Amino acid sequence: MAPLAAGNESPAYSEIDPKVEAMVHELIGRVADKWTLLVLEELEEGGTLRFTELSRKIPAVSQKMLTQTLRQMERDGLVHRTVHPVVPPKVEYCLTELGHGLSESFCGVWRWVEGNLEAVEAARKEFDARPSG
Amino acid sequence: MAPLAAGNESPAYSEIDPKVEAMVHELIGRVADKWTLLVLEELEEGGTLRFTELSRKIPAVSQKMLTQTLRQMERDGLVHRTVHPVVPPKVEYCLTELGHGLSESFCGVWRWVEGNLEAVEAARKEFDARPSG
DNA sequence: CTGAATCCAGTGCGATACTG
DNA sequence: CAGTATCGCACTGGATTCAG
Numbered sequence: 001m002a003p004l005a006a007g008n009e010s011p012a013y014s015e016i017d018p019k020v021e022a023m024v025h026e027l028i029g030r031v032a033d034k035w036t037l038l039v040l041e042e043l044e045e046g047g048t049l050r051f052t053e054l055s056r057k058i059p060a061v062s063q064k065m066l067t068q069t070l071r072q073m074e075r076d077g078l079v080h081r082t083v084h085p086v087v088p089p090k091v092e093y094c095l096t097e098l099g100h101g102l103s104e105s106f107c108g109v110w111r112w113v114e115g116n117l118e119a120v121e122a123a124r125k126e127f128d129a130r131p132s133g
Numbered sequence: 134m135a136p137l138a139a140g141n142e143s144p145a146y147s148e149i150d151p152k153v154e155a156m157v158h159e160l161i162g163r164v165a166d167k168w169t170l171l172v173l174e175e176l177e178e179g180g181t182l183r184f185t186e187l188s189r190k191i192p193a194v195s196q197k198m199l200t201q202t203l204r205q206m207e208r209d210g211l212v213h214r215t216v217h218p219v220v221p222p223k224v225e226y227c228l229t230e231l232g233h234g235l236s237e238s239f240c241g242v243w244r245w246v247e248g249n250l251e252a253v254e255a256a257r258k259e260f261d262a263r264p265s266g
Numbered sequence: 267c268t269g270a271a272t273c274c275a276g277t278g279c280g281a282t283a284c285t286g
Numbered sequence: 287c288a289g290t291a292t293c294g295c296a297c298t299g300g301a302t303t304c305a306g
Contacts, residue, residue, distance in 0.1 A: 126210075
């Protein structure tokens with residue numbers, strides 16, 4: 001833990017850019033979104049996928065949310081959208097370098113969870129078993 | 134990108150434990166939560182803080198959400214809660230090892246955002262400027 | 267000071283129906 | 287196939303009030 005300057009009552013994070021703060025927050029929020037995370041994974045694994053393919057691989061997602069999720073990811077430069085001018089329509093999605101990088105940066109979290117899953121579950125179980133006070 | 138087995142139409146993630154999947158998801162979701170992220174940071178930086186101190190460092194949080202957030206983090210074993218049996222009541226919060234570890238595992242994401250903040254903003258700007266189709 | 271309980275407005279999301 | 291548009295509910299979270 002970072003030592004605190006003695007007697008320092010000034011606000012925290014003097015060194016943290018509020019813009020970065022907001023962005024981190026937003027980005028984490030984005031990936032935290034159930035669907036975004038799943039889409040990120042599917043595209044990471046599947047490479048290039050069509051709308052329907054994604055839909056099929058993530059059965060729980062509604063068509064509305066899938067569209068919405070993909071749009072937002074596209075806007076953020078995380079996925080690339082390719083429309084093939086044919087009938088029937090064919091639209092393919094794949095991760096951009098940005099999206100791939102973001103995906104990788106979450107590997108640490110992923111590994112942490114794998115390593116600490118049991119600890120968290122134990123903590124929950126213990127907490128829930130406590131005398132209600 | 135992981136190569137796909139040729140002709141393999143079986144569902145994705147054969148290697149991914151659905152339990153881990155759910156947990157990653159849940160944990161990311163938790164930290165994505167505005168207040169949890171802020172609390173995590175404050176405790177990481179401040180060490181041990183009282184309820185009111187946290188409240189003061191995160192002015193935007195309502196008392197309800199702060200309580201709720203801390204309870205959940207406590208249940209997950211991320212923070213430790215110490216009640217001092219005095220009047221007026223004094224309750225202190227600090228990160229557990231688990232909480233500290235989780236916090237660290239997010240450093241990668243943090244760094245990625247710092248490094249790619251401009252790229253994302255540029256992507257958004259470009260997306261928003263596109264011919265509306 | 268710390269926290270639980272209640273009320274209420276905003277909205278995220280699913281279901282459904284329609285279009286190119 | 288790949289969307290958009292609309293409706294309605296459920297849940298979230300803020301404000302407020304009460305309590306130990």
